[in-house]
Amino acid sequence: MSNPLSPPKRKDPLTPSRLGHVPPRLRSRAAKAMAVRAGQGRFVLQVCEGCSEATYPPRDRCPHCWGELRWADQPQTAVLLAETVVRATTDNFFREHLPWRIGTVQLDAGPTAVAHLHGDVAIGDQVRMRLVLDRGGNPALFALPLKETPHMQDDPQLRVFTSAPKHRRILVTDGRTRLGQDVAQALLAAGAGTVFLGNSDPLLRHDGEEWIASTPNIDMVPLDLTDSRSVSELAGTLGGRVDIIVNTAGYVRPGGVSSGSRLATLQTAMDINAFGLLRLAQSFGPALGARSDDGVNSAAAFVDINSIYAMTGNAGFAGFAASAAARLSLVAGLRGEMASVGIRVASVLCGPIDDAWHQAVPPPKVATSRVAQAVVQVLQDGLEQVCVGDVAEDLAARWQQDPFLTIREENL
Amino acid sequence: MSNSGSLCAEMAAALVSGKLKCVDLTNTLSPDFPVIVLPAEFGQCAPFRVETVSRYDDNGPAWYWNNISMNEHTGTHFDAPAHWVTGRDLPSNTVDAVPVSDFVAPAVVVDISAEAAADADFVLTRAFLEDWETRNGKIPPRHWVALRTDWYKRVGTPDYLNLKKDGAHSPGPDAGAMEFLVHERDCIGLAVETVGTDAGQGSHFNPPMPAHSILHGNGRYGLQCLTNLDKLPTFGAMIVAAPLKIQGGSASPLRVFALYDAE
Numbered sequence: 064m065s066n067p068l069s070p071p072k073r074k075d076p077l078t079p080s081r082l083g084h085v086p087p088r089l090r091s092r093a094a095k096a097m098a099v100r101a102g103q104g105r106f107v108l109q110v111c112e113g114c115s116e117a118t119y120p121p122r123d124r125c126p127h128c129w130g131e132l133r134w135a136d137q138p139q140t141a142v143l144l145a146e147t148v149v150r151a152t153t154d155n156f157f158r159e160h161l162p163w164r165i166g167t168v169q170l171d172a173g174p175t176a177v178a179h180l181h182g183d184v185a186i187g188d189q190v191r192m193r194l195v196l197d198r199g200g201n202p203a204l205f206a207l208p209l210k211e212t213p214h215m216q217d218d219p220q221l222r223v224f225t226s227a228p229k230h231r232r233i234l235v236t237d238g239r240t241r242l243g244q245d246v247a248q249a250l251l252a253a254g255a256g257t258v259f260l261g262n263s264d265p266l267l268r269h270d271g272e273e274w275i276a277s278t279p280n281i282d283m284v285p286l287d288l289t290d291s292r293s294v295s296e297l298a299g300t301l302g303g304r305v306d307i308i309v310n311t312a313g314y315v316r317p318g319g320v321s322s323g324s325r326l327a328t329l330q331t332a333m334d335i336n337a338f339g340l341l342r343l344a345q346s347f348g349p350a351l352g353a354r355s356d357d358g359v360n361s362a363a364a365f366v367d368i369n370s371i372y373a374m375t376g377n378a379g380f381a382g383f384a385a386s387a388a389a390r391l392s393l394v395a396g397l398r399g400e401m402a403s404v405g406i407r408v409a410s411v412l413c414g415p416i417d418d419a420w421h422q423a424v425p426p427p428k429v430a431t432s433r434v435a436q437a438v439v440q441v442l443q444d445g446l447e448q449v450c451v452g453d454v455a456e457d458l459a460a461r462w463q464q465d466p467f468l469t470i471r472e473e474n475l
Numbered sequence: 476m477s478n479s480g481s482l483c484a485e486m487a488a489a490l491v492s493g494k495l496k497c498v499d500l501t502n503t504l505s506p507d508f509p510v511i512v513l514p515a516e517f518g519q520c521a522p523f524r525v526e527t528v529s530r531y532d533d534n535g536p537a538w539y540w541n542n543i544s545m546n547e548h549t550g551t552h553f554d555a556p557a558h559w560v561t562g563r564d565l566p567s568n569t570v571d572a573v574p575v576s577d578f579v580a581p582a583v584v585v586d587i588s589a590e591a592a593a594d595a596d597f598v599l600t601r602a603f604l605e606d607w608e609t610r611n612g613k614i615p616p617r618h619w620v621a622l623r624t625d626w627y628k629r630v631g632t633p634d635y636l637n638l639k640k641d642g643a644h645s646p647g648p649d650a651g652a653m654e655f656l657v658h659e660r661d662c663i664g665l666a667v668e669t670v671g672t673d674a675g676q677g678s679h680f681n682p683p684m685p686a687h688s689i690l691h692g693n694g695r696y697g698l699q700c701l702t703n704l705d706k707l708p709t710f711g712a713m714i715v716a717a718p719l720k721i722q723g724g725s726a727s728p729l730r731v732f733a734l735y736d737a738e
Contacts, residue, residue, distance in 0.1 A: 266509060266633045290506040291526055327518055419515075 064213035071359040083355025083405035084155035085199035093121035097202040101194040102447025110135045117173040137172035139192045178204035183212040195224040198405035225445035226364035229254030231306040236261040239269040242431040243311040249435035261286030288312050288339030294346045302350035309366045315420040320381045329382035337389035355405030364407040367394050371412040371455040375473040409441045414454025427453045500701045500731040504550040511670045521546040547726040553718040554697035558725040561692030570724040578717040580663045583618045584707050588625040595644040601651040616661035626668040627702040647674025650685035657693045664696030672697040
């Protein structure tokens with residue numbers, strides 16, 4: 064079993080914070096391709112189209128026959144062959160986390176590989192492999208016990224590769240909505256220390272106020288993503304105490320491009336969906352980046368809940384989809400910047416959410432509680448992108464096969 | 476050359492000596508100042524927003540300036556006749572065309588603060604105004620009728636918009652009062668501390684929104700979100716309210732202040 068994490072002590076003001084070093088970034092296209100799939104929670108290896116051998120680490124050609132390689136999902140099982148403990152290193156990040164256990168695993172998929180080890184695995188054990196991202200966004204293999212062990216998530220080596228909510232202080236940006244409240248509830252259930260729940264208009268009542276007031280460890284805070292001063296003031300107040308941000312804010316209205324749309328409505332959508340994210344990133348990003356290796360409740364992640372139509376546009380919600388596309392693009396840029404300081408940036412992509420603005424949209428619609436579960440999963444597994452619900456999963460699958468066809472399908 | 480006999484000179488002397496007092500009737504234009512909330516399916520009033528362009532920084536080392544954005548009806552604002560459908564065909568009905576002489580006008584303050592404190596839905600009627608006149612004197616023509624409700628003291632609390640599940644609750648006039656003020660007292664407009672000239676429940680009145688409908692339909696103006704009406708005398712104050720010259724504008728945020736005799 065892993066030792067359960069204790070809530071972090073308050074910091075000694077005379078001790079400097081540990082800088083969040085990150086490993087150097089891999090430059091090869093193959094390694095980046097593996098990172099993308101790791102960020103989606105897939106377990107993939109390259110398989111040769113000629114000799115069908117799976118290979119690891121990522122390469123440009125098959126090491127056996129020089130054939131073309133393609134990515135394929137693989138069985139996650141393996142056996143731990145050997146282990147060693149690293150006690151000295153020149154790597155700035157791992158120097159702060161020594162000793163560090165690594166080992167060699169025999170993957171059922173074929174190759175042997177060097178992997179980071181969970182504390183509950185021993186030589187000869189069958190293990191469950193996970194493809195993880197390190198704090199710099201590089202892919203790596205991690206060997207977990209085959210079956211869940213007590214406090215498994217609290218393993219210190221595993222926690223380095225995840226953004227697990229336990230004991231962390233999390234800002235959820237829109238607490239006036241069902242979505243924000245469901246996300247807050249799911250995070251608290253996953254062990255979050257405190258959830259700061261944003262309220263864009265503290266003078267106007269909203270649904271769920273009683274639940275928020277009666278729930279321990281939720282602090283309602285003033286936060287209006289359309290107001291730069293509001294965002295920077297909250298960052299000034301809380302910046303050093305927020306470990307994870309989950310941006311649940313969103314503004315959806317139906318409308319076309321040439322007809323049935325209102326520019327003022329689209330401006331509001333852009334202001335909340337795209338500029339709101341920008342304001343959050345600008346105000347909170349530096350403080351997150353400065354605390355990415357700051358103990359049990361180090362700053363860890365920025366999660367953005369967005370629409371899957373960011374990838375294609377959407378007839379009937381064209382302006383909203385455009386704002387979602389802008390938002391997704393900003394998230395991509397933010398991911399690069401935050402990877403250099405050790406913060407994971409993730410998108411949770413949804414189809415139509417079952418809310419008042421999708422009354423005319425036929426089912427299936429995704430429940431806000433399901434989106435909340437996806438947020439927890441993204442944090443616990445250290446992911447970068449998940450699609451939630453039937454619509455989003457279906458669209459993502461079609462997009463992966465043929466992006467331009469999918470764009471056409473969604474618009475005419 | 477002295478022109479001490481002129482009215483302007485007399486006024487200047489009174490301002491300098493303090494015999495004429497000046498009071499600000501304007502709420503601070505800030506991002507959290509409430510704006511009117513319409514049903515969600517309608518377009519909404521944009522709140523006031525500020526984006527700093529530079530503040531003695533790399534984007535402008537020696538100067539500080541902001542881009543600002545808002546609706547024409549954000550904060551303390553002046554409504555022109557074109558704001559309402561009833562005033563859409565009137566001449567000079569937008570803020571850029573309103574005669575500049577209308578920007579300085581006397582005010583009569585009708586105090587309904589006690590009634591409003593007792594009943595947030597207090598409705599100002601013709602009967603109330605007639606009774607008020609017997610006690611205070613006749614409302615003179617071409618005056619702003621300033622409704623003192625002390626509502627400005629609620630700014631910063633939920634009680635300002637006072638938005639309940641059945642809509643907003645704030646005092647305002649009915650159609651009889653508006654017909655009386657416009658047609659029989661020739662008011663220049665209605666000046667209020669609430670977010671709109673109409674009562675919070677005004678959309679349920681018959682006809683709906685009587686202040687907007689009757690004021691603007693007859694070329695009169697509205698002043699909303701004022702403060703400090705309790706500082707003004709019942710008669711004798713002069714309101715200065717000059718909206719921005721927005722081309723074709725329906726309204727404008729503005730600085731409103733009043734002058735009145737110190738004694």
